[in-house]
Amino acid sequence: MKRFATILSYLRDQTKYIALYFILNLLSVIFSLFSLTMLVPFMQLLFGKEKVIMQKPEVSFSAESVLNYIKYVLSILIRDHGPAYALGAICMIIIVSILFKNLFLYLSYRVLGPLRNRVLTRIRADLYTKVLELPLGFFTEQRKGDLISRMSNDVNEIEWSVISTLEGLFREPVTILMYLLTLIFLSPPLSLFLLVLLPLTGFIIGRVSRSLRKQSNISQDQLGILMSILDETLGGLRVIKAFNAEKFLQSKFFSVNNYLNHVRNKMIFRRDLASPLSELLGVIVLCCILFFGGQMILSHRFALQAEGFITYIAIFTQIINPAKTLSTSFYNAQRGTAAIKRIDEILHADIMITESKNPKPFTSFQHAIEFKNVSFAYDGKEVLHDINLVINKGKTIALVGSSGAGKSTLADLIPRFHDVISGELLLDGTNIRGYSLYALRGQMSIVTQEPILFNDTIAANIALGTPDASLADIEHAAMVANAHAFISQKENGYQANIGDRGSKLSGGERQRITIARAVLKNPPILILDEATSSLDTESERLVQDAINNMMQNRTCIVIAHRLSTIRHADEIIVLQHGRIVERGTHDQLVNLHGFYKKLVDMQEIR
Numbered sequence: 001m002k003r004f005a006t007i008l009s010y011l012r013d014q015t016k017y018i019a020l021y022f023i024l025n026l027l028s029v030i031f032s033l034f035s036l037t038m039l040v041p042f043m044q045l046l047f048g049k050e051k052v053i054m055q056k057p058e059v060s061f062s063a064e065s066v067l068n069y070i071k072y073v074l075s076i077l078i079r080d081h082g083p084a085y086a087l088g089a090i091c092m093i094i095i096v097s098i099l100f101k102n103l104f105l106y107l108s109y110r111v112l113g114p115l116r117n118r119v120l121t122r123i124r125a126d127l128y129t130k131v132l133e134l135p136l137g138f139f140t141e142q143r144k145g146d147l148i149s150r151m152s153n154d155v156n157e158i159e160w161s162v163i164s165t166l167e168g169l170f171r172e173p174v175t176i177l178m179y180l181l182t183l184i185f186l187s188p189p190l191s192l193f194l195l196v197l198l199p200l201t202g203f204i205i206g207r208v209s210r211s212l213r214k215q216s217n218i219s220q221d222q223l224g225i226l227m228s229i230l231d232e233t234l235g236g237l238r239v240i241k242a243f244n245a246e247k248f249l250q251s252k253f254f255s256v257n258n259y260l261n262h263v264r265n266k267m268i269f270r271r272d273l274a275s276p277l278s279e280l281l282g283v284i285v286l287c288c289i290l291f292f293g294g295q296m297i298l299s300h301r302f303a304l305q306a307e308g309f310i311t312y313i314a315i316f317t318q319i320i321n322p323a324k325t326l327s328t329s330f331y332n333a334q335r336g337t338a339a340i341k342r343i344d345e346i347l348h349a350d351i352m353i354t355e356s357k358n359p360k361p362f363t364s365f366q367h368a369i370e371f372k373n374v375s376f377a378y379d380g381k382e383v384l385h386d387i388n389l390v391i392n393k394g395k396t397i398a399l400v401g402s403s404g405a406g407k408s409t410l411a412d413l414i415p416r417f418h419d420v421i422s423g424e425l426l427l428d429g430t431n432i433r434g435y436s437l438y439a440l441r442g443q444m445s446i447v448t449q450e451p452i453l454f455n456d457t458i459a460a461n462i463a464l465g466t467p468d469a470s471l472a473d474i475e476h477a478a479m480v481a482n483a484h485a486f487i488s489q490k491e492n493g494y495q496a497n498i499g500d501r502g503s504k505l506s507g508g509e510r511q512r513i514t515i516a517r518a519v520l521k522n523p524p525i526l527i528l529d530e531a532t533s534s535l536d537t538e539s540e541r542l543v544q545d546a547i548n549n550m551m552q553n554r555t556c557i558v559i560a561h562r563l564s565t566i567r568h569a570d571e572i573i574v575l576q577h578g579r580i581v582e583r584g585t586h587d588q589l590v591n592l593h594g595f596y597k598k599l600v601d602m603q604e605i606r
Contacts, residue, residue: 006340006343006344006347007119007158007340010118010119010122010123011115011119014115014118017111017115018115020111021108021111021112021115021171022174024104024105024107024108024111025104025105025108025171025174025175026174026178027100027104028100028101028102028104028105028108029101029174029175029178029179030178031097031098031100031101031104032097032098032101032318033178033179033182033315034097074086074090077089108171116159120155120158120159123155123158123343124151124155126347127150127151127155127343127346127347128151130346130347130349131147131151131346133351134346134349134351135351135352135353135417135418136412136417136418137352137378137418138349143224143225143228144228144231145224145225145226145227145228145229145230145231145232146224146225146227146228147346148227148231149223149224149226149227149228150224150342150343150345150346153223153224153227153339154339154342154343155339155343157338157339158339158340158343171322172322175319175322176319176322179315179316179318179319179322180319182315183312183315183316186311186312186315187312190289190292190312218263219260219263219264219267219338221342222256222259222260222263223260224342225256226253226256226257226260229249229252229253229256230253233249233253289312289313289316290313352419353416353417353418353419353437355436355437356433356434356435356436359434359435359436359439360430360434360435361439362427362428362435362436362439362440362443363439364443364524365393365427365428365443365524365525365555366393366428367392367393367428367429368390368391368392368393368426368428369390369391369414369425369426369427369525369555370389370390370391370424370425370426370427370429371387371388371389371390371410371413371423371424371425372388372423372424372425372426373386373387373388373422373423373424374386374387374388374413374420374422374423374424374425375387375420375421375422375423376406376409376413376418376420376421376578377421378409378418382578383406383409383578384406384409384410384413384578384579385577385578385579386423386579387410387423387579387580388580389573389580391555391557392555393524393555394553394554394555395555395556395570395571396551396555396556396558396566396568396569396570396571397556397557397558397569397570397571397572397573398558398559398560398566398569398571398572398573399411399557399558399559399560399573399575400559400560400561400563400566400572400573400574400575400596400599401574401575401576401595402576405575405576405577405578406575406577406578407559407575408529408559410575411527411529411557411559413425414432414444414525414527414557415440415441415444415446415527416432416433416437416440416441419433427440442523443523443524443525444523444525444526444527445465445517445518445519445521445523445525445526445527446518446526446527446528446529447511447514447515447518447526447527447528447529447547448514448529448530449529449530451502451507451510451511451513451514452501452514453498453501453502453505453510453513453514454501455497455498455499455500455501456497456498457492457494457495457496457497457498458487458490458493458494458495458496458498458513459471459474459494459495461498461502461513461517462474462477462478462494462513462516462517462520463517463520464517465517465520465521466520466521469520471494473520474494474516474520475494477516477517477519477520478494478512478516480515480516480519480546480549480550481512481513481515481516481519481546481549481550482512482545482546482549483509483512483513483515483516483546486509486512498510498513512546515546515547515550516546518550519549519550523554524554524555525554525555525556525557526550526551526554526555526556526557527556527557527559528547528551528556528557528558528559528560529559530559530560530561544565547565562603563586563599563600563603564603566586567586568586569585569586570585571583571584571585572584572585572586572589572596574589574594574595574596576595581594581595582594582595582596
């Protein structure tokens, strides 16, 4: 039940609809019971198995009294209008009862359907919101395909295995309870068998279904791996084909897919056991009641008469189908708990980057960014150590060093993609944790090595951070980024769709779109993370010209492997193993004949 807390938490503000659902189901059961209790006594009277009752019996709260009163009413009906009229009247009463039973059942579905969809919609919305809130570090340890699987397949699993079964878990217990109360009312001694046998059958079903949760967890994990392989395949088809790796990837995919098939078959076999097992156990209980109840009636050991016993059996048979549905719902719910667990891992993941309760206003960058004894570690491994650095407004600072030196991590601390472990990171003399994330990141733009674009129009991608921008502003930003010329040549211009991740554009065109996006935002602080390292010579020149235009009158932090792009930086910071080992201008560092000089000699830029 603990696992269902996530689902039930979404129902807390829906109590009036849940109450209405219960009331409608209760009315449906009452009309079903009414039709059954009317039928058996009438048949006894109609076919002469019982004497008609012409004297009105005393009414009391007992099964015998209720049945005698029904007989009295039916006897009057037969006497006054004849058996054929009485038969027609009873048929109409039963039809009306069943009509109202199914009407209320349908209305209960009308209440539960939107309620179920509302829960699923909110789960998807909360998952997506949480993904946007989680720090970047969370995703470095997660497979993208597995995250997609959780947000799609696991939510679907909850819909079919949990939410759909809530109908059974809510409705069937009410139905069974009403029938049981009626049976206890008809014959308390005979109902003692039910109070012993029904929990026993429930225990047997629970034992059989226990392994479903473990198997479902394995199934969902394997499905996540399968989605990851598919995502990697789609993203790396060029390399796969170039290295003739189709069979290797195919073998990997088939292996996981076949194992998933094996696990799911076991789940289906066990799930499909629910209905026949519950029906078998229900019939066993029915036979026990028939045997012991029949013996007690034949020996006249208690007051229930034959017609009452027949009514008792007729009502008990109505429990079997709800019990089957309930057991199937229980099996499905067990299977769905694995999906709930996987979704909980995202919904309850720690958000390490927290907002200040009373953030300071930050409308414009005025003075400097300052690192004071800053250290940062990830998963216990130190990435930056004792960084001291001041970046004054309007200056360009370049970060260089070998791969893994900590360049990107240092830059990521400024927009608070990560938080420092020790030391302070100050912006205009205030710890950046004192500002709201929205205000802080509103003062910055980032151009990454890999252009991040979305399957939308060129205009929408440029205006990503400034959705209210006019077309004239978008065009101006594109001109600064050296992108207006190629955009104008497109068939639909700025309204041209660029495809998935900008697949309809060349590498240089994609990068210039991201630069135009940064220009349109017009931030005082600009972070460039190796923005030209993956481009050909002509594209690099166009992009570098766009970057030079964009860097004017801005504070820039540039990460570069190609040292030719940063030789005019105001200060170059050389990082090795998370430490600053050299700093100065290009000429100063060359004259030091240190690590930077080695990098320069390797690239032969002098």
